[in-house]
Amino acid sequence: MKGVIYRKYRPSTFADVTNQNHIKITIQNQIANNTTSHAYIFAGPRGVGKTTIARLLAKTLNCENRKSGETEPCNKCSNCLELSAGRAIDVIEVDAASQTGVDNVRENIIESIRFAPAKSKFKVFIIDEVHMLSSSSFNALLKTLEEPPAHAMFILATTEIHKIPQTILSRCQRFDFKRIPTSEIVKRLEGICVQEEVKVELEVLRAIAHLSEGCLRDAESLFGQILALGEKEIGMREASIILPVTNISVVTNIVDAVCRKDSRIVLNELNKFVDQGGSIKNLHNELIDFVRTIMLLALDGPYHDHYDKETMEQIRKMIELIGAQGARKLVDMLLLAKIKAPPDALPQLPLEICFIEYIGVGFTAPTAKKVEVLTPAMTKEPVQVVQKVQAPTVETPQQAVLKESESKVEIVKEAVEVKKAPEDNSESAPSASETGTALPFSLENVQAKWGRCCEAVGKRNVAIPLALLSAKPLRLEGDNLVIGFTTSFHFETINNQKNLNIISEAVNEVMQSSVVCSAFFIENKEEKELQDLANAFGGSIQD
Template structure:
């Protein structure tokens, strides 16, 4: 006869055989004893914790020929046939493969017919969260008011994906992960009946790997038995499951404590030679340091006693590490464990993680920006945010300050303009420069430049768009010999245009478009207008041009625009005229 898997052979057939769900069993048995059976139940919880098993036991209990009873007899025809799955009135439906509205409509149409073989029709819908929205809508009315002879039992691992309208029409039972001690007890019982000699450490290790799922624990035991035969040892279990013995982790932890990189890398190489998985090794190492931390901080907790085989030995290992140090280890390992999911070289990441752990915390801190790693973008972002915050404070101070009365009362937060020697010198010389241009402001030469100025701007834009952005604020005003005067509304645009590289580019374009070389000169539009007005009214005293305080030289808005350019650079600052 073909071998039947242990989890199928040892599937509970009565409430008393179910492991780890006493709170649910007691509630269901009380409802059966008192005849308070609901029309709909929702069983949800982790995989392998007994949801479908309890649903079938419940179907037998309500249909048992000697009941309804708190335990099915498993001897009558109804119990035996339900166990075999041959009763047409007890249907187990896999919602993952029957998730459409048509399948649910078929159920809705058939529930009104009375059962033909047993007392109650029972519909067990497994993985019910896989149903479509339309299927849930079709199920809703039937689930709310089914005929008296119908019971629905819905099972799912993801109850949050169910509509609230469905959940509200069911009695909900939350299945728990099976405690480790109860799993070990059940595994020992199975081994006794199967005549298997098993070490206690091996069974506890299997229970730990199953993560609270009894079905997974039985499957692992079946796999180990196939490997080792009638005698299950801890070493064979480790070899079969790809695990690492706790003493090997202890040796690795001690190498990390000594900051012995060579020894740590040698152990990793041995793990890989034995066919271990790098990500699994790293995951288990995270659990090892977690256990060390718990043993040291909360030695008597259930989390420690369930996971740790030798608590006293773990205490001796934990004594060699500070709590903060072990927390750093876990953070580093967790970081690289996440990175492994996207890496083609997981072993390399495992080795780098070990190198990080072998560095002292004090020596690693200057470079660390993330749990033992190099400085990351997060720290750069924090630096930028700090700089922006300081800039905002300075701007707020500028906005609150009243206009300065003159050069005798400068603001401490706004120093005299010293952006560049050329701009200051240009300000001192502007009176002389403008006098020379006044005679050429209406000549044919300037009209020729004005006629082709759009071509000049277009060519500059093709050469370098940022220079165009500054030059577009200017306007040709006059020509004196080989010098072209361009006047600007904004001091910032003028100063940027005056930079040697930008000025050279503009002069090259002027030579190409106009056919003759021009040297670029600049001035502020208000100064040019004042000089032109002085020619029309010669008796008016000429305005004295001098180096003045920054707040007098330009509007308040331009002060913090220049500040922004100083912080972030001209390529990242855009000025929009309101």
């Protein structure tokens, strides 16, 4: 085995190019009908075939043995052999990343294009990473690109099409290259294995395909490093020397435990992976990719063959547990955890917090508990309420508070906090109107996460967090969170339905519950005196 894999097995015909059929068919039809354009621009990710197809187009057009109607080069004539060896005098490749100046454009392109090809039919200019050219270089190229000589052709390649001026794009035929599907990359690597006479486990090939992120050149480069081990049979054990220490089985076990809300298995698997020297960065990326696949498949989207059959069957079971909405929420939380900077000694901490919050450990409300309810006969014995109970109408003075409230006490699965009766009543009885629906968190939980709630508000409206600086969660009333303000200006700013809805959405996202927020002004004696003084003199307080 000699040479770099991706160069050794670079396609020599259009048929050898992996995927990109929408581009291959169009260009081959143009070649067959002699309707090729004078300028093309190839856009797409790295390592997906832009430069390869540009060279194949130049090779086919200048092939000496190609007959009319044929769309493939012969790879035997002198022109084909010279281009394959990188010695073709009439195919000029320009690296725009290192030759960005206008002088380079004038010398390498504008001056050279005036002369006819030395021995070929076309003089082809392939400008790689064209987005790196300076503005003056683009301007110098405009006229030549618009009306080049009949013997000239331009092929521009870029990974950042948005940086190309519109004046350049309008003069070229644009082709957008796509990332290579995982299955196609695996098939390509299997073909290389056959030619190299080595046996590589399918799990290794799939791992390479996932790490390459749809870029075939990256996959072939990584595969070349594994082949350099010199083994004739390569499994995950041997490949782990080169590949990052991650395993799809670890990802599957963690996500499955998260779906079943088994925090013990989740934390054990995660910490075991770290203790064995695994890379949290790569694991985090694989977790995002895995849960994203669950979300897309739950919506009947693509990636039905993203993993092996056994893993795909496990994914279908997970879909039944969390569905598309649960997967979307988990992806969102994983993405937020990715931007957090963990301590060096605990790289797994953001993932631990993410999974614990998703599962809801520590925030689950207790089930039905006993509540003391006074009967009409004024008995003192507690009664366990497990369904809706209508407080009966009573005529005794001691039970007048129940008649005035005329509300229901409801306990299904959540605890109810029974509040005291009015002070002027000699007997205490629960006020059903004050109980409401219990939330799966306490006021202390909200106060502890209030900073995160403000950050979530800032993502929706950048101005509101400034008004929340003087605010704090004051109390919980059923499913209503009362936010206290010590500054009247901030209170008046927030106390409208639009802003309160934004704060409610943010709190619901952080607390993973459904709560309605309201504003409450905590009157400040000093501020009141200042306001009274301002009113006395007909003025106002400026914030």
